[in-house]
Amino acid sequence: KTRVIACANQKGGVGKTTTATHLAIGLHRSGCRTRLLDMDPQENAILCLSQDLQEESDKQRIPGWKCYRAAEGLEILKPETAPTTSSLHRACTEGDAIDYVIIDCPPSLEKGTGQALEAAHFILIPLQCEFLAMQGLAQILTRVNGLAGDPVVYVLPVMLESEKHIHQEVLEELRAHLPGKVCETWIPRDPFLSEASSYGVSLFTHGPRAVGAQAYAKLVREVCHGWT
Amino acid sequence: KTRVIACANQKGGVGKTTTATHLAIGLHRSGCRTRLLDMDPQENAILCLSQDLQEESDKQRIPGWKCYRAAEGLEILKPETAPTTSSLHRACTEGDAIDYVIIDCPPSLEKGTGQALEAAHFILIPLQCEFLAMQGLAQILTRVNGLAGDPVVYVLPVMLESEKHIHQEVLEELRAHLPGKVCETWIPRDPFLSEASSYGVSLFTHGPRAVGAQAYAKLVREVCHGWT
Numbered sequence: 001k002t003r004v005i006a007c008a009n010q011k012g013g014v015g016k017t018t019t020a021t022h023l024a025i026g027l028h029r030s031g032c033r034t035r036l037l038d039m040d041p042q043e044n045a046i047l048c049l050s051q052d053l054q055e056e057s058d059k060q061r062i063p064g065w066k067c068y069r070a071a072e073g074l075e076i077l078k079p080e081t082a083p084t085t086s087s088l089h090r091a092c093t094e095g096d097a098i099d100y101v102i103i104d105c106p107p108s109l110e111k112g113t114g115q116a117l118e119a120a121h122f123i124l125i126p127l128q129c130e131f132l133a134m135q136g137l138a139q140i141l142t143r144v145n146g147l148a149g150d151p152v153v154y155v156l157p158v159m160l161e162s163e164k165h166i167h168q169e170v171l172e173e174l175r176a177h178l179p180g181k182v183c184e185t186w187i188p189r190d191p192f193l194s195e196a197s198s199y200g201v202s203l204f205t206h207g208p209r210a211v212g213a214q215a216y217a218k219l220v221r222e223v224c225h226g227w228t
Numbered sequence: 229k230t231r232v233i234a235c236a237n238q239k240g241g242v243g244k245t246t247t248a249t250h251l252a253i254g255l256h257r258s259g260c261r262t263r264l265l266d267m268d269p270q271e272n273a274i275l276c277l278s279q280d281l282q283e284e285s286d287k288q289r290i291p292g293w294k295c296y297r298a299a300e301g302l303e304i305l306k307p308e309t310a311p312t313t314s315s316l317h318r319a320c321t322e323g324d325a326i327d328y329v330i331i332d333c334p335p336s337l338e339k340g341t342g343q344a345l346e347a348a349h350f351i352l353i354p355l356q357c358e359f360l361a362m363q364g365l366a367q368i369l370t371r372v373n374g375l376a377g378d379p380v381v382y383v384l385p386v387m388l389e390s391e392k393h394i395h396q397e398v399l400e401e402l403r404a405h406l407p408g409k410v411c412e413t414w415i416p417r418d419p420f421l422s423e424a425s426s427y428g429v430s431l432f433t434h435g436p437r438a439v440g441a442q443a444y445a446k447l448v449r450e451v452c453h454g455w456t
């Protein structure tokens with residue numbers, strides 16, 4: 001059974017691409033057959049894993065999608081034209097038997113993101129514990145509650161600075177308000193995550209002992225064992 | 229003569245709203261007649277200045293726009309329906325004689341942002357000195373170069389941490405590659421900017437001596453005296 005996980009939040013710059021790429025590479029490294037879909041026209045997910053990226057030849061292609069292989073062998077797809085519900089369905093099901101499809105979404109709830117939310121079994125919402133980012137949470141939760149596919153929703157606290165009281169307070173409030181919907185794992189602020197992306201590799205390659213890499217490795221374990 | 233300044237960048241979370249609100253309040257406080265347009269459906273600019281925000285009664289209304297007055301008397305408009313070129317033109321010209329119109333744009337180059345870029349005399353691009361944010365710069369500069377109105381473009385380096393070598397290196401590279409297009413002013417990372425937004429006021433009110441407030445005050449002076 002293929003599990004589709006959409007990484008979405010209409011608020012910009014909250015770590016959607018960083019989370020989608022590290023979750024995909026982490027699952028791939030732990031032996032799960034994984035495919036990453038870059039639904040953001042800025043193609044940031046492709047940029048983050050651009051080192052030794054190979055474009056696949058025509059025979060492996062899925063109609064409507066451009067296929068790449070990252071250095072570690074992870075399959076990355078990007079839509080060639082505006083994606084439709086049926087073309088997204090093809091990307092999630094065609095080709096080799098896949099365990100996980102991870103979708104990186106643009107900062108909006110329209111177009112590409114709308115289709116990704118409909119195709120998803122799980123919706124992962126990276127959330128900064130800052131005022132403006134928190135305001136947008138209600139909006140995406142309302143949108144997700146209305147989905148026919150009844151996906152499971154998880155909020156992932158990101159860019160946490162443990163010395164900032166506001167972050168701890170917000171985290172406690174989140175867990176109280178959304179019991180069972182907040183990941184056990186939280187991601188600390190770690191500048192090495194940005195640095196890794198500038199080398200076109202994940203932090204698992206660039207700095208495996210960095211706090212950001214350890215946190216994303218914990219998320220991968222939580223997804224593997226907890227999200228069934 | 230009304231000067232229209234669009235605050236735009238398709239990369240998310242780079243400080244568009246923080247810059248638009250502080251520029252608008254700063255210009256207003258220095259005696260310029262200023263109007264802020266919130267073109268982002270997330271209405272973050274309105275949230276940032278929500279303390280004692282009053283909705284204007286019908287008689288002052290500009291058709292197609294909802295009008296508010298912030299605590300300091302700044303006029304804030306948000307589109308009631310999807311804005312058109314002519315409705316945006318009305319918002320920039322109708323009502324009292326205005327010196328500056330500041331437009332906060334959503335993280336995309338489509339729809340609302342497209343119209344704002346066409347209406348603008350100046351385009352202010354807040355730019356984080358991080359890899360992914362830098363990649364998007366070429367895309368928006370290409371888009372802006374094609375505009376019929378031939379607006380003047382400025383890049384504003386934001387969230388700078390002076391102890392990070394990469395930030396200083398990027399800043400120098402920016403100034404070398406884009407002579408005359410990078411603001412003299414740069415904005416340091418200052419957590420009090422987020423804190424101020426959670427109180428619904430600008431940092432000029434919440435913490436006037438904070439480094440973020442000082443930097444935005446410098447930007448206001450640069451705009452007043454340099455952008456003619």
Ligand SMILES: Nc1ncnc2c1ncn2[C@@H]1O[C@H](COP(=O)(O)OP(=O)(O)OP(=O)(O)O)[C@@H](O)[C@H]1O
Binds near residue numbers: 015018019194197335
């Ligand atoms: N935990 C973290 N600590 C420090 N920096 C981070 C962290 N996660 C992401 N970043 C950096 O923050 C910036 C924004 O992250 P990212 O691009 O992944 O967000 P996004 O939500 O995908 O943005 P967009 O809305 O533009 O798609 C990037 O420069 C990234 O390297």
Ligand SMILES: Nc1ncnc2c1ncn2[C@@H]1O[C@H](COP(=O)(O)OP(=O)(O)OP(=O)(O)O)[C@@H](O)[C@H]1O
Binds near residue numbers: 011132245
């Ligand atoms: N100089 C700064 N130092 C520290 N934090 C900042 C700074 N500027 C903005 N922020 C914070 O960073 C976050 C993103 O800023 P903001 O919302 O203004 O960006 P944006 O580009 O408008 O985002 P979006 O793409 O979602 O519209 C906010 O939490 C804001 O408070």
Ligand SMILES: [Mg+2]
Binds near residue numbers: 016017018106
């Ligand atoms: Mg992204």
Ligand SMILES: [Mg+2]
Binds near residue numbers: 334
């Ligand atoms: Mg904004």
